[in-house]
Amino acid sequence: MIILKLGGSILTKKSSTIPQIDSENLERIAKEIKKSLDNHNKKLIIVHGAGSFGHPPAKKYNIGKIFKNEEYPLKRIGFSTTQNAVKKLNTEICKVFIDNKLPVVTIQPSTFITTSNGRINYGNLDLIKKYLDEDYIPVLYGDVVLDDKLKMAVLSGDQIIQYLAMNLESDRIILGTDVDGVYNKNPKTNDDAILFERFNSMDELDSLDSTTNVDVTGGMIGKIKELLELADIGIDSKIINVNKKDFVYKALENEDIKGTVISKK
Numbered sequence: 152m153i154i155l156k157l158g159g160s161i162l163t164k165k166s167s168t169i170p171q172i173d174s175e176n177l178e179r180i181a182k183e184i185k186k187s188l189d190n191h192n193k194k195l196i197i198v199h200g201a202g203s204f205g206h207p208p209a210k211k212y213n214i215g216k217i218f219k220n221e222e223y224p225l226k227r228i229g230f231s232t233t234q235n236a237v238k239k240l241n242t243e244i245c246k247v248f249i250d251n252k253l254p255v256v257t258i259q260p261s262t263f264i265t266t267s268n269g270r271i272n273y274g275n276l277d278l279i280k281k282y283l284d285e286d287y288i289p290v291l292y293g294d295v296v297l298d299d300k301l302k303m304a305v306l307s308g309d310q311i312i313q314y315l316a317m318n319l320e321s322d323r324i325i326l327g328t329d330v331d332g333v334y335n336k337n338p339k340t341n342d343d344a345i346l347f348e349r350f351n352s353m354d355e356l357d358s359l360d361s362t363t364n365v366d367v368t369g370g371m372i373g374k375i376k377e378l379l380e381l382a383d384i385g386i387d388s389k390i391i392n393v394n395k396k397d398f399v400y401k402a403l404e405n406e407d408i409k410g411t412v413i414s415k416k
Contacts, residue, residue, distance in 0.1 A: 154198060155325050155403070156199070156309070158202075158326070159200030163202030163204060170207075170239070174247075180327075181250075184399060193403070196289050197248075197255070197288060198290075198291045201308075208229060214295055248290070253288055258282075258291050260306055263275050265296055269298065271310060272299065276319060294306050309374045313380060326378075326389070332411030334359075350378075351382075382413050391409070392410070
């Protein structure tokens with residue numbers, strides 16, 4: 152079983168001040184997924200980021216931050232606004248997938264996951280298992296959820312894939328981003344950035360520039376931390392650039408392509 156994570160920077164114009172889908176990327180990726188599934192059947196879960204739909208309202212309302220009781224009414228509106236925005240994005244993404252004959256089904260994280268201080272403390276995966284058994288492709292996404300300590304929290308797609316992989320015995324994880332993998336500094340602004348072909352331990356995080364790809368979910372460093380915990384239990388991941396044609400297809404086919412492997416092997 153494969154978990155494919157598609158970053159918000161791939162599927163949306165993340166720097167846009169208005170929510171905007173990257174239709175060209177989305178259409179191409181959908182076709183590459185279909186091509187791979189037509190080669191041979193495989194269990195697949197897709198998790199996508201929030202991009203220009205979810206990040207602006209989550210940041211505006213400081214979702215996941217401690218607040219005073221009198222601020223709760225406004226915070227609830229912020230929660231609802233963010234949840235509605237990411238749900239709209241998911242609807243648009245799934246429409247393109249369905250148009251390309253992919254049997255996707257949306258599983259909204261905030262309907263079955265809760266957190267405590269920002270970390271998942273409950274999530275019933277029985278329904279996802281049933282959909283996989285029937286050869287559907289569950290599609291989940293970064294969302295806002297109820298939190299025991301903070302009242303509400305941002306739940307990143309990266310934390311979702313870790314939870315799914317640990318509890319559904321995933322074989323491997325593919326993370327699609329807009330860069331070739333993990334660099335020691337932001338490759339978009341630094342010509343001398345060095346690509347890591349492999350990450351094996353938390354100690355290596357010290358060599359990364361803390362400003363690399365930071366967003367409300369923790370950016371690249373946050374991704375690596377989640378994936379290293381999976382590597383500890385034998386689940387490998389690979390971060391690749393899915394802006395490149397056929398990279399999604401080749402990754403699903405387990406072909407050797409440029410990227411960063413997160414593994415303890």
